Amino acid sequence: MAGGLQCLDTVLGRRVSVLTFHRVQPQQDPLFPLEMHAARFDALLGSIARSFQVLTLGEAHAALKSGKLPARALVMTFDDGYADNATVALPLLRRHGLRATFFVSTGFLDGGRMWNDTVIETIRASQKPELDLAAFGLGRFPLASPAQRRAAIDAVLPKIKYQPLDQREPLIAKLREATGHPDLPDDLMMRSEQVRELHAAGMEIGGHTVRHPILTETPDDQARDEILRGRAALEGLIGAPVKVFAYPNGVPDRDYDLRHVAMVREAGFRCAVSTAPGPVCRGRDDFQWPRFTPWDAGDAAWFARLMLCRYGRQAAPQAGRP
Template identity: 50%
Template sequence: MLERSLLSLCSPGGKRGLSILIYHRVLPVKDELFPGEVDRQEFSDQMALLKSRFNVLPLAQAVAMAKRGSLPPRAAAITFDDGYADNAEVALPVLREHRLPATFFVASGFLNGGRMWNDSVIELVRRTPDNVLDASTLGLGVHPLRTVAERQHAIPALIGQLKYLPAAERLEKVERLAALADCALPDNLMMTTAQVRSLRAAGMDIGAHTVNHPILARLPDAQAREEIAQGKLALEDLLGEKVALFAYPNGKPGEDYLPQHVTMARDLGFEGAVSTAWGASRGAPDPFQLPRFTPWDRNRLRFVLRLARNLTVPAGRA
């Protein structure tokens, strides 16, 4: 009762207090390189808690209700970004077990065997048999890999150096890194088109997330618009229906996307778009800059307190 009262105070309904959660992956078992990544049991526990404390709605319905001022108290929506295969293989059965809706934002260019560049970095660090990765010829330093802790350190060190490079240069360096690591990289990390259809057939919503997951703010406007438009069209062709929602890649307002990208999303016929800015909308929400947050905490009390705190933070916008 105390938890519900606290959350109702922060999220009284009407036009206030929509909590939108972001997930990326739900692993079948723990990954020693990413012990904080949610696994199936933790995700199931979180969904049970969320269902017992919140009114969980499909995102599109929640946005429409917020516009009308008719949100129920403790309103929440669940979203996934990128299009990982474990969304269909692991997360979907849990969502169905708890009878909860979710929206999956899919980067269309990685379906059917594709791989995001950051996952290439993760997997080459994970899989290389060498005890050191000397990437000094690429200007990326030398990284010892003798222990799990050293591999955990190498991954963000490499990703941080590559993240904001121009896309072509980044891809070229990642390919050269993979050659240095001398290991086979997986081709089953992302969903197939059949898995995307299975999510939709199960009653889940599918949203667009561009084709290649670029940082829109680093692209010429024409190229950014093409990424957004073609990602939408690819999913609409796949599903045979309109794709109404969009997620900005990376999603930080003013850094990863800019006001012109908000205008593009609106002009291309989306009905709403989500960022990765923490916080909650106050008053009538901006449907093209809906804030979301990642529930990192595994402890039950901390999880609830994180949800409550998020509702008190004003959402950032581009």
């Protein structure tokens, strides 16, 4: 595998694949069976270590700019700042001698919870046999099985996702009322000391705003403040510059646009990533690097999709965590 990749990079030109992860759970989640979990991540890291030269995003950016990008270059990134990035992913990365880049939304550290996780965990924990979502313009959803709960989650999330920050909370309150106000976890996201632990272990820390807003749905002054305050909070935590950034949600022209690219550049970041698929080659905009999302259930299918993304026609990624 490694030799073949090196030959392709020689013929087609040096390039880097940037992977996107979110959570790495201790065991497979019945609601999100394609989401990464410890056993699968461990096996995948072994394959990655044998096949690729793994860099942090900052290292890959500097190497590409200088013309010194190694063959088979690959970057692993983690979005949002989930606690299992530190408790599950970090020990496995260390075992395989690999480094990664972690984009952290600072507003959820130390006991916070992202809005989408409130939706997910509210529906997961509801004791009701059926969920009435008339308040969202939807129907009734049975909750007898994980698949039925997932269907309810998938229906609700788009109704809230593109709402401004100040309009999300009333909608979530309606959902909480409909589900019977179940108890929710307060340990999904990292604590401040876990961010410092990642940095001390040689991992790269990147900006991801404070509260993870959809930037195109956010007034410009508020969007700029989210970008700047998130970076300042991280630099205060780790005592080092934060040079890389990931746009929340990250779909170009839908979740962010050229206004926000300019904000990130003016803030002093050196490189930023989107969620558009594809490889990174010389000449790519430093502030709109694409990424690949590995949702395939089997490693063979995952590698096949990655090769299509890296060297050929991009195959659409399978649906994973919303």
